Amino acid sequence: MATLLPAFCAVALLAWSAWSFGGASAPSTTVAVSVGGAAVLAAAVAYYLLVDGVAGFWGALALVGALLLTVATADQWASRGAVADCVVVKVHEETHVSVGEGGGERTVYRHTLRCPGGYPSALAEDHRIAKDGGEVRVAYDPRRRVAPAVEGSSPPWGQAVFAVLLLAAATAGARRFSRAGRREREARSGPSGRPPSAGSRSARGSR
Structure with a gap:
């Protein structure tokens, strides 16, 4: 679950932002910002709870940065529709x-x-x-929320690439340090923290 969280949150927030900025029946700015901000905060808290220790903290920060860049990218792509x-x-x-x-x-x-x-x-x-x-x-923007610009003059490729890099970092941290993965590793390793040797397994089997 922790591994899929960054990508899921980014896709959901991208869809919400694209609709909020460029949809014909888009919500008000207050509603769009409130829902988007709550989603970013919830994603960061969920990541921190699902990933161990310092990796959870830094991964949550990377995820927040990626989601904010996702919103900015959607704004530039969709607002001037x-x-x-x-x-x-x-x-x-x-x-x-x-x-x-x-x-x-x-x-x-x-x-x-x-x-x-x-x-x-x-x-x-x-x-x-x-x-x-x-x-x-x-x-x-037909709703006149942002200033007009020459078509294609400011593509948000830099923001999009940086967002992908931060998402990749958050995903890698979740895969490596997730709490669920730690429990599975501990269960495989046994109480001592090391996998049981072949000799000890055969000795237990003979008894």
Whole structure:
């Protein structure tokens, strides 16, 4: 059970997050966050109870990190579920100066858009994505919970890979140090903690 727990929790939370962020009948943000947070906490507690000692603690932390990254990955994949072909009407270049140590200039390009249905109407990027009158394909959230972005501009591959690595670590720890596995190993080893020798088995058999 402990070995299957990380994968089961990740799949369940991924499905919940994808529906919450991109589903047509998605729950409110409060409900989505509450259920997701409770699921992450329950998974961590269950892992800690099922896995021995320090491995249970660190494995639970790895599992929490993996589940949070799973939510972030689902957010980026599912939240901008609609795509529109838009025309860039005008590009405004703005320069922001940071004050303080390590400060510098940052240029933002604000693209005024003309899209079917009127939304999105603007898009901010750190570079010019098209000239005036050019076309751009924009991914956006119909419920307007997150800002629009150029389609395919920010795939969450890094988060997904890191989540898989943390899940693999949690699964390996559960397989190696699960409490159920320890009881089975102790039962096979006998009371002394070592497997009985062939000589002792034959001696007991002769008696």
